[in-house]
Amino acid sequence: MTEQIKGRTLGGILYKGFELLDLYGPLEMFGQVGPELRIVTVAQQTESIRSYQGPQTVAEYSFDECPSLDLILLPGGFGTVEQLGNDRMLSFLRDRSALAEITMSVCSGSAILARAGLLDGRRATSNKWYFNLATSQSDKVNWVAQARWVEDGPFATSSGVSAGTDMALGIIARLFGEKRARRIADGTEYEWNSDPNRDPFHKFLNKGRL
């Protein structure tokens, strides 16, 4: 018998006004893993979803038709605020993260996870400039103000925008080994900040205005 490769499926969750690099930094890195990891895009409806910056991404699956997800990637962005009141999004994230191996958020995406109650009792971080947006969603989360990203059990949350790319490589290291993550960083000519505790942007904590 030939050895069976365990295939995983990663779902990138889209919503109007998501931040481009929150989604595509991690998808670039996960996309280098190869046939062991399939990437799909998911939104409430199958349609083209406009990012905050303008360009539109195709959602291949609706929440209802979405295949089983091993990994979930939730971007942030100014569209976050609307999603905090979207019960369909919150219940989709509750249902699917319960079955997933790892649920990741980038930037203000952790505000949505916290609103869904998914981070209660766990350590988590968020965008530095708008940290209050996350912390105000739940006081049962152990919010970590100084971290590039935080892993706690099946959840991983990153700081703002670019931090998601560093977290993605951290998760690749966890699932596929450190060597693989290094090779992917080198192949994409990416200077990986591989230390989750090194946070050069902590100094901007809550300096942003919504």
Place this chain on the structure above:
Amino acid sequence: MTEQIKGRTLGGILYKGFELLDLYGPLEMFGQVGPELRIVTVAQQTESIRSYQGPQTVAEYSFDECPSLDLILLPGGFGTVEQLGNDRMLSFLRDRSALAEITMSVCSGSAILARAGLLDGRRATSNKWYFNLATSQSDKVNWVAQARWVEDGPFATSSGVSAGTDMALGIIARLFGEKRARRIADGTEYEWNSDPNRDPFHKFLNKGRL
């Protein structure tokens, strides 16, 4: 009379098998400039274009219907090879770069620009791992093997994948000032390699195999 802001339009050029971060790293940064810069997506036909990693981006304009472009952004990726023989792509790039303020390529995108003859007599760089793919398109280009990115007149070419994000901030600094570029890097929690001559990935020159 109120002061008129000079509005610019940036066109992200899509083709099948483009590399995600080549496009979206720069678009994240340019997307922070605000109303002075409009981002549009362009491809040979108006359709959804599948990236090398899988996710599809909507092309809002076809080559024929594309509005006037002040800035052009051409990503690389394994889809590059097919485009080297696509006369419609080459002639579109020739026609539009002649009218544009700056034409940028990321990664192997410079191989396409070189094939179109646009870099002849100029300094340019490309992806380090597959540097030969670019240099073999034209021996009239002054290929720079060690650079994060290279600016020469109305053309700017970057090294592989992640280097495009550093170049984008460099072009933002040139057009809108260094302060603005720094603010955007800080706002997106991005550690900008702002020195175009600092190339940590030069050591991988031509180590890749197509």
